[in-house]
Amino acid sequence: MKIETDFGKYVTLFFTQYLVGERGVSPHTLRSYSDTFNLFYDFMSLVRSVPAHKVRLKDVTHQTIKDFLFWLEKEKNNLVSTRNIRLAAIKSFSCFMQYYDTMHVGQWQAILAIKQKKIDRDAFLYLTTEGMALLLSQIPTDTRDGRRHLAILAFLYDSGARASELVNLKPSDIFFEIPAHATLFGKGRKRRIVPLQDKLCAIVKKYMEDWDLDTADTSNRPLFMNKNGRKLTTTGLAYIISLYASPARVLRPDLIPGKLSPHSFRHSKAMHLLQSGVNIIYVRDILGHVSMKTTEIYARADSKQKREALENAYQDLIPKASTDGVWESDQELKKWLRSLGR
Structure with a gap:
């Protein structure tokens, strides 16, 4: 099997061997990363017309990832902070792939060079x-x-x-x-x-x-x-x-x-x-x-x-309680990813 047709295989190895086996990441991180790859599969299917089981390693380029991040913000209404979380997951996969796909290390380094988007740390939404x-x-x-x-x-x-x-x-x-x-x-x-x-x-x-x-x-x-x-x-x-x-x-x-x-x-x-x-x-x-x-x-x-004091923080905001081989099809891929960390 040629490595450039093995994206699903290496996604599986990334989750099972690297994230769980080597890094021992938390269930929360596992869920976040699996959500990222589900979204990436959605992007490839909806925007690039490439179903999940046909995505190849050579499709995962610097430009593809930049387009994916743009899609997250504009079409999925992701905040910049969420966009950066998705990029971190993709970068972690790219770092992993440098050791498995040494013939195309430049491809993965180009993705690693994508910058996090600057966040206005003093701007956030809250309710009075x-x-x-x-x-x-x-x-x-x-x-x-x-x-x-x-x-x-x-x-x-x-x-x-x-x-x-x-x-x-x-x-x-x-x-x-x-x-x-x-x-x-x-x-x-x-x-x-x-x-x-x-x-x-x-x-x-x-x-x-x-x-x-x-x-x-x-x-x-x-x-x-x-x-x-x-x-x-x-x-x-x-x-x-x-x-x-x-x-x-x-x-x-x-x-x-x-x-x-x-x-x-x-x-x-x-x-x-x-x-x-x-x-x-x-x-x-x-x-x-x-x-x-x-x-x-x-x-x-x-x-x-x-x-005055801490008690003033608890105003009457809340109403009173009432007394009354997982990469062979789109669905299998996404079902498996959704199961991670749950």
Whole structure:
């Protein structure tokens, strides 16, 4: 078999031998990389008219990757930060291929030379407290699905969790005894504890009762699920946000930006904490930032600091809980990639 027809084979080796076997990457990294290659296959099929099982190594050129990155931003509406994450995955594969495809090392080095796009670190989308309250108030609490959506979005905001942290939560990670808290597992499997306010606890408890997640038998199941009872995905989380952002935007377009993401909830929580006078060290710990420089972005974004105390951060934003050979076909390739790290 000629090496230039072996793209699917080497993608498989990259995931199974290199990422898992040699580097031992986290499940989160594995999922992120698999999503990147699924998107690349979509690009090759939709834009280049090359189905996944016919993509060859020689097709993966410097220009192809640049076009792929442009497509991610313009057609898939990816943020620059997301575009850079996809590029990092492609670069990791290119680095791996330098050792397997030595006859074409220049091809892979050309991809490695593609620069990360500069991010305006002080520019990000977040909601004001009024905007967050408006969005959450759109969620009905008189239906089982509505209470599920409220639990998901209220938890996303109040905990400051990353999307990947939220979808990987289990009922056993939630502790309702005083002081109530949740255990999150972030980047690099780092563990952190975040406090949960009483109102959120009531919402999550009701949701767990609705979905029979409050028993010992279900303690290790996914905490947040889709309407079919399967584990919620980050894509599903983004969809739920869009369901309620749209009607809220109609009511007050000045309060609801046009491109909200799960990370916008995290940005919003950080800004609201700082605006309420919470020490930036505490904000760093709640968000799980390794570097203080990351947290300082929020301090630079808004100068209205020094209000009374931590309690002022927990305004009445959340409604009360209601009392009621895997590379031989497109589908096989993509199904296998989606399974990685899940």
